[in-house]
Amino acid sequence: MKTHTLPAALPAALIAASLGLSLALPAAAQEADERPTPNSVIEAAAPEEWAAIPTSDLMVMRLADDAEGNRREVVIQLMPKPFSQGWVDNIRLLANTSFWDGTTVYRVVDNWVTQWGDGEDNEELAKPLPEGIKVVPESEYVAKVPDEKSEQAGRFGLIDSYAEATDFRDGFPIVQTGDYWWPTHCYASVGVARDLTPNTGTGAELYTVIGHAPRQLDRNIAVVGRVIEGMEHLSTLPRGKGGAGVYADDSKRVPIEWVRMADDLSEEARPKFEYLATESASFERYVKVRANRGDSFYQVAAGGVDICNVQVPIRRITDAE
Amino acid sequence: MKTHTLPAALPAALIAASLGLSLALPAAAQEADERPTPNSVIEAAAPEEWAAIPTSDLMVMRLADDAEGNRREVVIQLMPKPFSQGWVDNIRLLANTSFWDGTTVYRVVDNWVTQWGDGEDNEELAKPLPEGIKVVPESEYVAKVPDEKSEQAGRFGLIDSYAEATDFRDGFPIVQTGDYWWPTHCYASVGVARDLTPNTGTGAELYTVIGHAPRQLDRNIAVVGRVIEGMEHLSTLPRGKGGAGVYADDSKRVPIEWVRMADDLSEEARPKFEYLATESASFERYVKVRANRGDSFYQVAAGGVDICNVQVPIRRITDAE
Numbered sequence: 001m002k003t004h005t006l007p008a009a010l011p012a013a014l015i016a017a018s019l020g021l022s023l024a025l026p027a028a029a030q031e032a033d034e035r036p037t038p039n040s041v042i043e044a045a046a047p048e049e050w051a052a053i054p055t056s057d058l059m060v061m062r063l064a065d066d067a068e069g070n071r072r073e074v075v076i077q078l079m080p081k082p083f084s085q086g087w088v089d090n091i092r093l094l095a096n097t098s099f100w101d102g103t104t105v106y107r108v109v110d111n112w113v114t115q116w117g118d119g120e121d122n123e124e125l126a127k128p129l130p131e132g133i134k135v136v137p138e139s140e141y142v143a144k145v146p147d148e149k150s151e152q153a154g155r156f157g158l159i160d161s162y163a164e165a166t167d168f169r170d171g172f173p174i175v176q177t178g179d180y181w182w183p184t185h186c187y188a189s190v191g192v193a194r195d196l197t198p199n200t201g202t203g204a205e206l207y208t209v210i211g212h213a214p215r216q217l218d219r220n221i222a223v224v225g226r227v228i229e230g231m232e233h234l235s236t237l238p239r240g241k242g243g244a245g246v247y248a249d250d251s252k253r254v255p256i257e258w259v260r261m262a263d264d265l266s267e268e269a270r271p272k273f274e275y276l277a278t279e280s281a282s283f284e285r286y287v288k289v290r291a292n293r294g295d296s297f298y299q300v301a302a303g304g305v306d307i308c309n310v311q312v313p314i315r316r317i318t319d320a321e
Numbered sequence: 322m323k324t325h326t327l328p329a330a331l332p333a334a335l336i337a338a339s340l341g342l343s344l345a346l347p348a349a350a351q352e353a354d355e356r357p358t359p360n361s362v363i364e365a366a367a368p369e370e371w372a373a374i375p376t377s378d379l380m381v382m383r384l385a386d387d388a389e390g391n392r393r394e395v396v397i398q399l400m401p402k403p404f405s406q407g408w409v410d411n412i413r414l415l416a417n418t419s420f421w422d423g424t425t426v427y428r429v430v431d432n433w434v435t436q437w438g439d440g441e442d443n444e445e446l447a448k449p450l451p452e453g454i455k456v457v458p459e460s461e462y463v464a465k466v467p468d469e470k471s472e473q474a475g476r477f478g479l480i481d482s483y484a485e486a487t488d489f490r491d492g493f494p495i496v497q498t499g500d501y502w503w504p505t506h507c508y509a510s511v512g513v514a515r516d517l518t519p520n521t522g523t524g525a526e527l528y529t530v531i532g533h534a535p536r537q538l539d540r541n542i543a544v545v546g547r548v549i550e551g552m553e554h555l556s557t558l559p560r561g562k563g564g565a566g567v568y569a570d571d572s573k574r575v576p577i578e579w580v581r582m583a584d585d586l587s588e589e590a591r592p593k594f595e596y597l598a599t600e601s602a603s604f605e606r607y608v609k610v611r612a613n614r615g616d617s618f619y620q621v622a623a624g625g626v627d628i629c630n631v632q633v634p635i636r637r638i639t640d641a642e
Contacts, residue, residue, distance in 0.1 A: 161627035187533045212508045219621040232560045239553045299518045300540040306482035
């Protein structure tokens with residue numbers, strides 16, 4: 001038995017925004033409720049607490065239009081250093097050589113993953129990889145915690161079922177056990193599909209998580225980034241009915257028109273995002289409020305939160321701003 | 322810092338079934354790998370370790386056919402005693418009076434919930450509820466742990482971010498803090514939508530979880546059951562673009578043709594399921610193997626697992642058996 005109490009909800013005079021299940025929050029209730037919500041903390045964050053995501057870390061995947069003719073674009077943020085850099089290098093090369101153009105989304109498993117790439121098991125039929133693809137060792141699933149940073153581990157006091165400590169680094173959830181830390185699988189995380197260990201995959205076949213965090217994959221697969229926009233284009237696809245959730249009917253595969261690094265798109269087409277800096281005071285407040293919901297929808301504050309239930313706030317920077 | 326080690330993977334001479342990300346596991350690798358997997362433990366369970374789900378706890382929801390003319394049916398298992406029984410009684414009454422026939426699935430939020438029912442905020446326009454609907458107090462979100470059972474709490478040793486102990490009762494994940502336990506929100510859990518506290522909802526508006534477990538809703542909303550078949554019909558729906566994820570365009574709402582308790586269906590139409598008894602030796606083994614994957618896809622065993630990542634094995638009983 002252990003306690004799960006994080007510091008109680010902070011005093012604040014902020015208007016609560018409903019993220020609950022009610023359809024409409026009466027205006028009167030909104031005005032009366034001055035307890036902070038995750039949304040109100042985000043809204044109150046100072047402009048300098050937001051950090052731009054380097055556009056050099058963004059990759060855009062254009063799928064074929066949907067049945068109603070709507071454009072489907074997915075934006076993926078690649079993992080910052082020191083994590084998964086060997087695979088991230090491969091992924092940049094694959095995007096820069098147009099490897100994924102004309103490939104497909106070919107596998108969708110409910111509460112598990114949506115997967116894309118060439119999807120051809122037969123090596124003789126598989127699409128050739130570009131020259132320069134690295135073979136990355138399993139040792140790179142984790143990174144050694146630098147001595148000067150180790151005392152910061154676990155600064156939010158979150159209890160985790162899988163690791164000794166949790167943290168956020170440069171906007172990503174990271175977990176740590178002993179002297180090693182690694183990026184963790186959460187909803188919308190992007191990872192490198194592979195065959196049996198010690199194969200670590202090239203990065204040519206990628207997947208994203210469309211269900212509860214499959215944390216057992218941590219340290220067994222390279223987490224290389226996350227979907228930060230357009231997730232619904234991958235999470236709503238029909239589930240595959242073939243072996244391992246592959247589409248049994250090839251016509252169900254969703255064509256990938258192209259994948260490009262954002263910096264290779266025109267200035268107008270290039271997406272720009274920022275995240276609430278995970279080193280900021282507002283982010284610390286956000287984590288505490290997520291662990292201790294006290295706004296008007298809630299009767300009982302959980303007194304804890306798991307790392308994958310703390311979605312780092314990310315927003316698009318529009319030209320109008 | 323704390324340790325997260327569950328007992329190491331058990332010795333067993335079972336053929337491993339792949340639940341990994343590879344497309345196809347070579348037959349040679351399958352034969353060489355004798356370490357247990359969650360699937361191999363399920364397959365090795367004795368027939369008497371499987372428990373029938375009472376058909377009186379099953380509810381079937383028939384949606385309108387999809388665009389390709391495929392039938393869409395969802396099977397929901399209602400929560401057993403002592404949890405949420407006031408709302409479960411309401412839900413039985415609503416099904417028995419055909420309340421949901423002609424209502425819709427009207428709200429879908431990515432990584433959150435799919436919600437259905439009447440969906441009308443205006444009380445004057447809302448569909449009248451049948452006579453006999455109970456008003457259930459918030460105190461029934463939790464139940465008191467019986468004295469004779471309290472020493473069993475936490476028998477699997479799982480570490481939880483939200484409660485002091487975790488357990489499984491009659492096939493459902495249950496968590497406990499102090500003298501109280503409650504059913505927990507996991508992927509596919511079904512709960513009662515409501516407005517602001519102390520309103521606890523009637524059960525007429527229901528939702529299911531389509532993303533990472535929103536455990537902050539525990540003890541704040543009645544968990545009344547779970548989807549055990551047809552989840553993909555709710556998880557793949559287009560996400561709503563109106564306020565709170567309601568479909569802005571009414572034509573996007575998915576018609577509900579009917580909802581009935583399984584016992585009111587004909588013998589041929591009545592679904593039958595069984596689950597791996599959560600009190601069985603095989604279930605205990607299953608939890609340990611889920612926490613310590615050692616089969617050929619895995620390089621590192623997690624040494625832990627969170628309760629929502631231990632999906633209780635459920636299978637349909639077919640007439641052929």
